[in-house]
Amino acid sequence: MPNALYTHLQSVAHRLIGKYGQQGTVTRFSAPDPVEGGEPVPIDYPATLVPMAYQAHEINGTVILAGDVQIYISSVGLAIVPSPGDTVTANGKTFRIINGDPNRYDGVTDVVHIVQGRLAG
Template sequence: MATFDYAEMQATAHELIEEFGQSGVVTRLTPPDPILGGEPVPMPYPATLVPMAYEARYIDGTTIKAGDMQICISSVGLAIEPTVGDVVTANGIDYAIVNGDPNKYDGITAVVFIVQGRIPQ
C-alpha cells in the first residue's frame, strides 16, 4: 500500500500561506521559575499566517462568537505548536487562542495549524 506524503502537503500549505498570508507572531507565556518565582515571560515566535473571519452561518454566540477569527498558521519553521493560552498577533491585533487543530493527519507531521482566535475581553 502506498503511503501519503504529508511533508509535501505541508510544503504546499506553507507556499499558499506565504503567498496569500502575512507575517505575524505567536506568543507563549513561559511560566516563572518554580524555585525563584517571578513573573511569566512572554516568548514571541515569528509565524506566517492567514487570518479569516468566520462566515455568519458558523457564528453561534457560544462556541464561535462574533469577532472570532479562524487563523491558519504555517507549521514550517515554527518552533512551537500553537495551543490554547497562546496569543496570535495578526493585522496588528492580539487574538487569544481558544481552540485549535494541529492537522497531524499521520499523527506526526503538522500540515498546518488552524486555530480559533478571540480578542481578549
C-alpha cells in the first residue's frame, strides 16, 4: 500500500519538474522477435524532465564523466521505469542512461526517477 508521505512527495516533485523542466522523451528499445529476428523497435514515452550538469567535484573520470548529466524525470504518468539501455531526449540531445534510481522508498511509489545520462554517440 502506498505511503501517503511518498505520494505527496511524488506530487511535489511532479509539480516542480513541470514548473522548471521541459517535455522530453524516454525511449526503450524492444528486443527483436526471437523467431523472425530483425532490428530492435524503439518505443517512445513522453516525459517531463529536468537535465542538470553534475558539479565539478562529482565528476571522477570513471563512473561520472565530463559531459554526463543528471536527469530528473517525473514518475507521474510515465509507463516505465527508466533504466540502463534506454535513452532520454532533452535539450535537443539524446542521452544514454548509464545509471538510474527510481527513489522508491516504500517499495511501491516512485517519487522521482533520477538517471545519469551520457551523450549517445
